[in-house]
Amino acid sequence: MSTRQDLICELLSESLLAWGLAGSVRREPDGGILMTSDLGRIRIEPSPLGLPFRWIVVVNDRSRGAVSLAAVLRQVRAALDPGYPASRVRIAPLPPLFS
Amino acid sequence: MIGVTVLTGFLGSGKTTLLRHLLRQPEFSRTAVIINEFGEIGLDHELVEASTDSFIELANGCLCCRLRSDLAETIAAMVDRRDRGTVPPFSRIVIETSGLADPAPILQTLMVDPYLGGRLKLSGVVTTVDAVNGASTLEREQISVKQAALADRLVVTKSDLAGPSASVVLHRLAGLNARAPVALAHHGRIDPRIIDAGRFEPQASSVHILSWLGSDVAGDGHLHTQHDPAIQAYAIRRNQPIRAVALTLFLETLAEHCGTDLLRLKGIVNVLECPDRPAVIHGVQHVFHPPEWLERWPSDDHRTRIVLITRHIRQRWVEVLLEALDAEVSAVSVRR
Numbered sequence: 001m002s003t004r005q006d007l008i009c010e011l012l013s014e015s016l017l018a019w020g021l022a023g024s025v026r027r028e029p030d031g032g033i034l035m036t037s038d039l040g041r042i043r044i045e046p047s048p049l050g051l052p053f054r055w056i057v058v059v060n061d062r063s064r065g066a067v068s069l070a071a072v073l074r075q076v077r078a079a080l081d082p083g084y085p086a087s088r089v090r091i092a093p094l095p096p097l098f099s
Numbered sequence: 100m101i102g103v104t105v106l107t108g109f110l111g112s113g114k115t116t117l118l119r120h121l122l123r124q125p126e127f128s129r130t131a132v133i134i135n136e137f138g139e140i141g142l143d144h145e146l147v148e149a150s151t152d153s154f155i156e157l158a159n160g161c162l163c164c165r166l167r168s169d170l171a172e173t174i175a176a177m178v179d180r181r182d183r184g185t186v187p188p189f190s191r192i193v194i195e196t197s198g199l200a201d202p203a204p205i206l207q208t209l210m211v212d213p214y215l216g217g218r219l220k221l222s223g224v225v226t227t228v229d230a231v232n233g234a235s236t237l238e239r240e241q242i243s244v245k246q247a248a249l250a251d252r253l254v255v256t257k258s259d260l261a262g263p264s265a266s267v268v269l270h271r272l273a274g275l276n277a278r279a280p281v282a283l284a285h286h287g288r289i290d291p292r293i294i295d296a297g298r299f300e301p302q303a304s305s306v307h308i309l310s311w312l313g314s315d316v317a318g319d320g321h322l323h324t325q326h327d328p329a330i331q332a333y334a335i336r337r338n339q340p341i342r343a344v345a346l347t348l349f350l351e352t353l354a355e356h357c358g359t360d361l362l363r364l365k366g367i368v369n370v371l372e373c374p375d376r377p378a379v380i381h382g383v384q385h386v387f388h389p390p391e392w393l394e395r396w397p398s399d400d401h402r403t404r405i406v407l408i409t410r411h412i413r414q415r416w417v418e419v420l421l422e423a424l425d426a427e428v429s430a431v432s433v434r435r
Contacts (some may be wrong), residue, residue, distance in 0.1 A: 004426060004430075007422060007423050007426060010419050011416075011419045011423045012421060013414065014413065014415055014416035014419050014420075015356075017413060017416065018356065018411075018412055018413060020359075020411075031408040031429070040204065047304055054427070054431075068348060068424070068427060069347045069348075069423055069424055070351060070352045070355075070424065071426050072333065073352060073356065074355065085358055
């Protein structure tokens with residue numbers, strides 16, 4: 001678990017660098033991850049069992065579900081970098097067996 | 100005399116796709132190929148089906164900069180082997196430049212080398228321009244303007260994907276180089292005769308080659324071509340197969356967050372669900388093409404290798420993104 005959390009922390013830290021944003025990322029004792037920046041605090045925590053999400057992203061006390069780390073990154077970026085020119089594409093590299 | 104065609108065009112503009120098509124045509128059956136890639140590992144040589152006897156990859160540098168002497172020596176060695184009968188008797192050479200290459204120093208190398216001058220004739224410069232991204236690339240990347248302006252033939256690629264943007268590109272190209280005939284490639288295919296039409300005549304170029312060279316010649320007569328220092332090329336390698344869903348999420352996330360800073364992505368991917376058939380992926384800025392599934396691995400190397408040419412995007416971010424997404428998809432798969 002800790003290895004996976006470390007990996008996600010590194011992904012979030014690297015994402016801040018990639019987006020040219022200031023901030024910090026740290027693990028919390030309860031398994032959550034806390035991101036802080038000038039624009040506020042974001043807490044990312046595993047979703048409770050039974051919900052159709054893998055993650056809960058809490059931005060300034062507002063909670064939203066995220067189905068994957070890709071969705072977590074989208075929510076974090078939208079909160080910390082409002083107005084970034086998101087380019088939404090749909091790519092489905094289905095193996096030929098299934099296509 | 101052996102004809103030499105210089106195939107150039109900006110990153111992701113479709114050079115390798117066009118070359119693959121041409122090499123399957125009877126007119127190009129006796130062709131030696133030199134491919135130059137910008138980056139630590141090359142993939143194009145795996146994607147182009149050509150005889151290994153007449154195929155050379157020049158990596159770890161750019162032809163227009165530090166590999167110019169390598170190019171002359173490489174061609175001279177190829178011609179020598181041809182004369183001695185140790186390679187098939189090729190009648191033409193195609194040089195595919197890197198997407199960031201300035202074609203002018205390459206042309207100069209071919210024109211001024213006394214040995215090459217006696218054995219080769221420059222058949223022409225063919226420049227590929229992407230119908231989807233071409234207009235914005237020409238606005239942003241000065242080297243792409245040079246590539247288009249020096250062309251004898253322009254090939255507008257991906258015209259099957261472009262809507263109104265194709266006419267914008269054609270209009271821009273007419274302003275840059277009205278002399279060069281323009282061919283539209285559909286799914287990477289053109290009439291191969293277009294490549295052989297005409298011959299390179301620098302005096303006839305709408306932009307004279309020497310005017311391009313002039314600004315780059317230093318006091319010692321050496322050419323110095325500067326690439327944008329923010330542009331980085333690096334490769335991601337993975338020994339373990341990647342799940343198809345993780346690959347999808349990876350590509351979508353890159354496209355979403357990198358935008359135009361992702362100049363080029365290409366790779367050969369070992370997908371867990373289909374280990375015998377590698378997926379070839381291509382992306383240019385925010386445009387990604389559907390993966391192409393090869394019938395078999397082109398070599399014994401079955402690792403995933405993804406080459407990225409980026410501006411301001413750290414390699415570590417890309418690596419950890421792929422690692423984290425694949426780990427997440429793996430965890431979900433195990434739970435099920």
